[in-house]
Amino acid sequence: xxxxxxxxxxxxxxxxxxxxxxxxxxxxxxxxxxxxxxxxxxxxxxxxxxxxxxxxxxxxxxxxxxxxxxxxxxxxxxxxxxxxxxxxxxxxxxxxxxxxxxxxxxxxxxxxxxxxxxxxxxxxxxxxxxxxxxxxxxxxxxxxxxxxxxxxxxxxxxxxxxxxxxxxxxxxxxxxxxxxxxxxxxxxxxxxxxxxxxxxxxxxxxxxxxxxxxxxxxxxxxxxxxxxxxxxxxxxxxxxxxxxxxxxxxxxxxxxxx
Amino acid sequence: xxxxxxxxxxxxxxxxxxxxxxxxxxxxxxxxxxxxxxxxxxxxxxxxxxxxxxxxxxxxxxxxxxxxxxxxxxxxxxxxxxxxxxxxxxxxxxxxxxxxxxxxxxxxxxxxxxxxxxxxxxxxxxxxxxxxxxxxxxxxxxxxxxxxxxxxxxxxxxxxxxxxxxxxxxxxxxxxxxxxxxxxxxxxxxxxxxxxxxxxxxxxxxxxxxxxxxxxxxxxxxxxxxxxxxxxxxxxxxxxxxxxxxxxxxxxxxxxxx
Numbered sequence: 001x002x003x004x005x006x007x008x009x010x011x012x013x014x015x016x017x018x019x020x021x022x023x024x025x026x027x028x029x030x031x032x033x034x035x036x037x038x039x040x041x042x043x044x045x046x047x048x049x050x051x052x053x054x055x056x057x058x059x060x061x062x063x064x065x066x067x068x069x070x071x072x073x074x075x076x077x078x079x080x081x082x083x084x085x086x087x088x089x090x091x092x093x094x095x096x097x098x099x100x101x102x103x104x105x106x107x108x109x110x111x112x113x114x115x116x117x118x119x120x121x122x123x124x125x126x127x128x129x130x131x132x133x134x135x136x137x138x139x140x141x142x143x144x145x146x147x148x149x150x151x152x153x154x155x156x157x158x159x160x161x162x163x164x165x166x167x168x169x170x171x172x173x174x175x176x177x178x179x180x181x182x183x184x185x186x187x188x189x190x191x192x193x194x195x196x197x198x199x200x201x202x203x204x205x206x207x208x209x210x211x212x213x214x215x216x217x218x219x220x221x222x223x224x225x226x227x228x229x230x231x232x233x234x235x236x237x238x239x240x241x242x243x244x245x246x247x248x249x250x251x252x253x254x255x256x257x258x
Numbered sequence: 259x260x261x262x263x264x265x266x267x268x269x270x271x272x273x274x275x276x277x278x279x280x281x282x283x284x285x286x287x288x289x290x291x292x293x294x295x296x297x298x299x300x301x302x303x304x305x306x307x308x309x310x311x312x313x314x315x316x317x318x319x320x321x322x323x324x325x326x327x328x329x330x331x332x333x334x335x336x337x338x339x340x341x342x343x344x345x346x347x348x349x350x351x352x353x354x355x356x357x358x359x360x361x362x363x364x365x366x367x368x369x370x371x372x373x374x375x376x377x378x379x380x381x382x383x384x385x386x387x388x389x390x391x392x393x394x395x396x397x398x399x400x401x402x403x404x405x406x407x408x409x410x411x412x413x414x415x416x417x418x419x420x421x422x423x424x425x426x427x428x429x430x431x432x433x434x435x436x437x438x439x440x441x442x443x444x445x446x447x448x449x450x451x452x453x454x455x456x457x458x459x460x461x462x463x464x465x466x467x468x469x470x471x472x473x474x475x476x477x478x479x480x481x482x483x484x485x486x487x488x489x490x491x492x493x494x495x496x497x498x499x500x501x502x503x504x505x506x507x508x509x510x511x512x513x514x515x516x
Contacts, residue, residue, distance in 0.1 A: 011380050056381070080378070088380045120338070122269050122346045123314070123385070 001067050004075065005095045006031075006045070008060040011086040013126040013240065017053040018060070027051075027087060031062070034082045038075065039068035048101040048247040049108060052199070054126070054239030058111070059090070061247040063101040099249075107171065107194050107248040112205045113241045114187040121184070128186075129205070129241035135187065135212030137177055143211040144173040146221035147204060153197055154228040156207070158236065161198035166228075169194045175208070190245070199236055207234030259325050262333065263353045264289075264303070266318040269344040271384040271498065275311045276318070285309075285345060289320070292340040296333065297326035306359040306505040307366060310457070312384070312497030316369070317348070319505040321359040357507075365429065365452050365506040368459045371499045372445040372467070379442070386444075387463070387499035393445065393470030395435055401469040402431040404479035405462060411455055412486040414465070416494065419456035424486075427452045433466070448503070457494055465492030 008031070016024040020032065028047060035043040048061040070078065075092035083089065115121060115128035116135060124130060150169040157166060170193040178186040189205055207224065210216045216224075216234060224232045266289070274282040278290065286305060293301040306319040328336065333350035341347065373379060373386035374393060382388060408427040415424060428451040436444040447463055465482065468474045474482075474492060482490045 009380055011383075085383050086380055088378050090377070119348070120346050122267055122344055125269075125343050127381070 001065055001097070002072065003063060003065050003095050003097050003099060004072055004092055005099065005101065006062045006064070006075075006092050007090040008057060008062060009088045009090055010057050010060065012051060012054050012056045014086060015053060017055070018047050018049070018051045027057075027060075028062075030084055030087055031079070034079050035064060035075075037082065038070050038078050039066050041066055041068060046101050048105045049244050051242075051244055052239050055242045055244065056127070056240075057244040059246040060244050061101045061105070061249075063095065063099060101247070104249055105195075105247050106251050107192060108196065109190060109192040109245040109248075110196070110201045111243045111245045112189040112191075112201060112237065113243065114189070114205075114209070114237075115180075116185040116187060118183050126240045129209075129237050131209065133213060135209065136214060137175060137187070137212065139214070139218050140208045140212045141175050143208055143216075143218035143221050144175060146218065146225070147173050147191075151225050152228055153200055153225065155224050155230055155233045156200045156203040157197035157230065158199035158203070159230070163197060166197055168196060168200070173204075202237045202239070202242060203230075203233050203235075205237035205241070209237065210234040259323055259355070260330065261321060261323050261353050261355050261357060262330055262350055263357065263359065264320045264322070264333075264350050265348040266315060266320060267346045267348055268315050268318065270309060270312050270314040272344060273311060275313070276305050276307070276309045285315075285318075286320075288342055288345055289337070292337050293322060293333075295340065296328050296336050297324050299324055299326055304359050306363045307502050309500075309502055310497050313500045313502065314385070314498075315502040317504040318502050319359045319363070319507075321353065321357060359505070362507055363453075363505050364509050365450060366454065367448060367450040367503040367506075368454070369501045369503045370447040370449075370459060370463045370495065371501065372447070372463075372495075373438075374443040374445060376441050384498045387467075387495050389467065391471060393467065394472060395433060395445070395470065397472070397476050398466045398470045399433050401466055401474075401476035401479050402433060404476065404483070405431050405449075409483050410486055411458055411483065413482050413488055413491045414458045414461040415455035415488065416457035416461070417488070421455060424455055426454060426458070431462075460495045460497070460500060461488075461491050461493075463495035463499070467495065468492040 010027050015027050018027045020026050020028040032043055043064050043066055045062040045064040072094045076089050079089050113128045115124050115130050147170050152167050154166040172192040174190045176188045180186050268285050273285050276285045278284050278286040301322050303320040303322040330352045334347050337347050371386045373382045373388050405428050410425050412424040430450040432448045434446045438444050
């Protein structure tokens, strides 16, 4: 019995999210179809994160077990030949029998991309959150500091989740700005933590955007966290701007340079 | 009777090209539907260029005539509110009665985007020509020089066109390289001319790529042009990398800084 860890990239635009659902086009569903074919047996994969419809991944991780003939070193090439053009396997490697993409994960990094542009930019509609008002980046950076650490992030969780322990630790939350042209700026939010609640990164982003728009003061973040009330936090930023960047399988320390 | 010039941006990915065709989703078809609604009368628009399926536009131009109530200065906003999210009107302005987007055009600039990347990049699949082999950029730049000027470009025209005069003038053909990351480079080909034959920019690009791959020598370009034989030129580069950048309505001179 082999246990294999896949590192996967996908463009979430045309998927109803990661998780397999009958009748819908999902990332898990497409990958399982291909692996089932290659392995000549029903394969089920376990993803580290169940990304929503429209959310992208640069580095999703998933494991699957099976007793099949195809050598592990051939899986990447063989699967990529069969996969649709919006999924790409970056690597496939054999791991210990008790390794599990979800339960063995120690942390994750997400990236959220905002495009500041005066005129609508149709080419970025599925890949960025388009904002046409100037954002106060310094205020947003100041607000980031309040999120770092271990908190009950219930205020930053959408309803529809049955999670009861809503304490998570954020190790790192950074904002960087790249000028793309005279009229366009890319604002990148990168967040690393031991885990994230349902829609947590998108609600943190929406809240940071409201700080940037001066609707929320940076120092109010702590009150919002403490309120544990979803209605105190900002709006939920669109799915298309969110990228699952990396899954970590070794211990991370707060402030570690990752 | 008003005559209005539109400047239009579109993401060609989900369109069967510019030109209206029954049962198919086309850019012209979508815009005409919206203008017909806004103007309360059947509107037909004339585009400067009939881009193919998958080809994008930063600056397509189109004109339409009609005797309608909506003020010209309101068209941009009203149309953008109704248009699908992959089309955007950049401007709408009244022009002289005899002005026609296609017949009044003096030249066009196209941009072709190549992404050099060792690993497949799924996010660029509809917007770049992905090439994983190193290209000899200096050789490609040298080859560009041979295209400049007035030539019979029959060798660079796909079959299926009923054009008989195949002489066109290329004013400018440039290649620039932008580093995107450690493993990725963007190679931009910009070409300006008085007009282009069917698929001409994509076949020029394919030929330049073959120069970059050392399959064709730069100095062979002149022989290829003189052969007037499609089979002497290189392959046709994919539609998704091509962008109609600008339409010019005043005279352009060779070497002019445009």
